[in-house]
Structures are given as structure tokens and as C-alpha cells.
Amino acid sequence: xxxxxxxxxxxxxxxxxxxxxxxxxxxxxxxxxxxxxxxxxxxxxxxxxxxxxxxxxxxxxxxxxxxxxxxxxxxxxxxxxxxxxxxxxxxxxxxxxxxxxxxxxxxxxxxxxxxxxxxxxxxxxxxxxxxxxxxxxxxxxxxxxxxxxxxxxxxxxxxxxxxxxxxxxxxxxxxxxxxxxxxxxxxxxxxxxxxxxxxxxxxxxxxxxxxxxxxxxxxxxxxxxxxxxxxxxxxxxxxxxxxxxxxxxxxxxxxxxxxxxxxxxxxxxxxxxxxxxxxxxxxxxxxxxxxxxxxxxxxxxxxxxxxxxxxxxxxxxxxxxxxxxxxxxxxxxxxxxxxxxxxxxxxxxxxxxxxxxxxx
Ligand SMILES: Cc1cc2nc3c(=O)[nH]c(=O)nc-3n(C[C@H](O)[C@H](O)[C@H](O)COP(=O)(O)O)c2cc1C
Numbered sequence: 001x002x003x004x005x006x007x008x009x010x011x012x013x014x015x016x017x018x019x020x021x022x023x024x025x026x027x028x029x030x031x032x033x034x035x036x037x038x039x040x041x042x043x044x045x046x047x048x049x050x051x052x053x054x055x056x057x058x059x060x061x062x063x064x065x066x067x068x069x070x071x072x073x074x075x076x077x078x079x080x081x082x083x084x085x086x087x088x089x090x091x092x093x094x095x096x097x098x099x100x101x102x103x104x105x106x107x108x109x110x111x112x113x114x115x116x117x118x119x120x121x122x123x124x125x126x127x128x129x130x131x132x133x134x135x136x137x138x139x140x141x142x143x144x145x146x147x148x149x150x151x152x153x154x155x156x157x158x159x160x161x162x163x164x165x166x167x168x169x170x171x172x173x174x175x176x177x178x179x180x181x182x183x184x185x186x187x188x189x190x191x192x193x194x195x196x197x198x199x200x201x202x203x204x205x206x207x208x209x210x211x212x213x214x215x216x217x218x219x220x221x222x223x224x225x226x227x228x229x230x231x232x233x234x235x236x237x238x239x240x241x242x243x244x245x246x247x248x249x250x251x252x253x254x255x256x257x258x259x260x261x262x263x264x265x266x267x268x269x270x271x272x273x274x275x276x277x278x279x280x281x282x283x284x285x286x287x288x289x290x291x292x293x294x295x296x297x298x299x300x301x302x303x304x305x306x307x308x309x310x311x312x313x314x315x316x317x318x319x320x321x322x323x324x325x326x327x328x329x330x331x332x333x334x335x336x337x338x339x340x341x342x343x344x345x346x347x348x349x350x351x352x353x354x355x356x357x358x359x360x
Pocket of ligand 1: 037
């Protein structure tokens, strides 16, 4: 049977979907010179006996050395060692003069500051296509507790616990759920921003009102002056309107009153100028599940006259708004219509977060 030819670029991308750690494999040659290269082909093979493998391109400058070497060490990089990874991924470079190392078994260099180490004796090298697979018996291991660097889809990643399962009732009912929600929402904002190429903000209800805890900037954000910690206007921001719609009046009344007193100012939404128009606006927001607003831009670094924002609530398991997740963009570019692409994606993301946090 004639199989369709695999497109090497597509193959590379498919393989990139398998997220790995990053290692630098080191060894020493017969003249006592150190060699090493960045490799993510590392994998465990057997626990008893302890065996690991990695594979090396036959074209690698250091291949003849590894092919003949008796020993190699696997240095599992920590997440602050991207510079080390890049250095050891540069063909034939002088990799060791800038690298802090210590000497391991058989004088093989070990890179300081890694997450873990496996010192191996080479058991066998199998030719496999354009690579050679090396299997090593592990003779010595060490763990430092540093968080490992991760790699996927051609990018360095940060490895963090994935908590997108349901939280326990205890966790959900405590303040931990709020911290957890911010952490989950931050991850979700990274993905949503990449998916939509829009700037995504996260805000919580703070002592002084709606408070930004995270911005995930799009490639061309409406401003580079978006601040974490900024307190947003209650009625002059989609985020503020989301909190006004879903928090109790007792919690928001002081902030709402202060904003209503400013009604007619540059940042006030024209539709909301008294308590009656506010109530109509909030009823509409609750019905659609989204707060939207077009305001005058007051970002000094952008020429855009007005800014569009659309905000969706994330609730805790008691149905209380925990977070507002908001897309922000220039008004001629960001579609904030309730059935639009951004509205739908934002709502889906906020609903998924609400579910993860354990809403009833
Ligand atoms: C994240 C990452 C993972 C890599 N994994 C491997 C690998 O598993 N095997 C390999 O031969 N090259 C791998 N490379 C490429 C080598 O590090 C690169 O070709 C290096 O220049 C080889 O060094 P040398 O030519 O000086 O021997 C990887 C590069 C990066 C950035």
C-alpha cells in the first residue's frame, strides 16, 4: 500500500504538540574537552534496570563525540535557564566558557542550576533514520527542586500544576478559590488572547472597586500603559458594569454613586446618567451575560479616539462574581456585538472557568 507522504513541516508541528522538558546532554572527549547540546528527545525507558534514552541528529557537530563516548549526563534545565538552552542549541558554539559547571562521574561536566541530573553510562547507540538513539544506564541521580523548563510547539513554556479539574468543596468555599480562580483565569487569558489576538484583562472586586489583576496583551494592544492594580471606573468601564450587574447593590452603591455624580464626564457611558438608566443597563447586562461599553480613549500612547470593551463574569460556586474577564480594543477593530466572535469566545471561556471553580 502506498502511504501518503508526510509533510516534514506538518510532522514537526504535530510532534511539537507533545510538550517536553528541556535537557542539555553533556559528555567529554578523549582529549578532555567538554561537549553538549540541547535535547528534548530525552525519555525514560526502564526503571529496573534504570535506563533512559535520547536521540541526536547525525548532522550535529558533536555527534562523533557522543557516538564514541562512554558516558553522558542528562542535565534537566530549570525554568530560568532559557539562555543555557539557547547556548547549547547553537551548532559548534563555544558553549562552556560562559557556563558554570561542576565535574561529575568520569569527568563529564554537569551544568549548575538545573532542575535534576542523571549521570549515565552509554549502553548502546541505535542508528534510526537521520538520528541515533542513545540508551544509557543511569548510575547517579540528583534533584534540586528547581522548577523545570518546558517546551512545546516550538516555544519555551512554564510548567505549572494544571488545576482545571473541579476544586474540592473546602477549597471552593475559602479565599483560596479566589486565588485559584485568578491563577486559572490567567492561564485561560493567555490562550484566549492568542486565539482572538485581542487584549484580555482580568479584574477582581477590591477594596476600592473593580481592580485589574492581569493584562494579557495582544500583538497590537490598544495601549502599552495598561496597569495591573488600576482601579477601574464603575460605570465608565465594561469591567465596572459587570461588577455593578452581578454584585449586590449594597456592595457597589458607594462606587456607583460616586460615578453617577461624575455622569456626563469624558469616561461616562452616555447611556448611563442616572439610577433609572443604570438599572435598565444592568438588567440588559444580566440578560445577555455580557457588559459592553465604548469609551473615549485616554491612553497617551495611542491615537485611537475611542475604545471598545466587552466583559464577562466568572462566578464562584455560590454564584458570586469572582472575576470579570474583559476584551479591550480600538473601537473600529474590536467587535463587541453580543453574537460576535469575541463575545462568544469570552463567554465560553468565562463559563468554562466558572465550571472549573465549581459553580452550582
Ligand atoms: C528545545 C530544543 C530541543 C532540541 N532537541 C534536540 C534533540 O533531541 N536532538 C538533537 O540532535 N538536537 C536537538 N536540538 C538541536 C540541537 O541542540 C542543536 O542542533 C545543536 O546545535 C547541536 O549542537 P552541536 O551541533 O554543536 O553538536 C534541540 C534544540 C532545541 C532548542
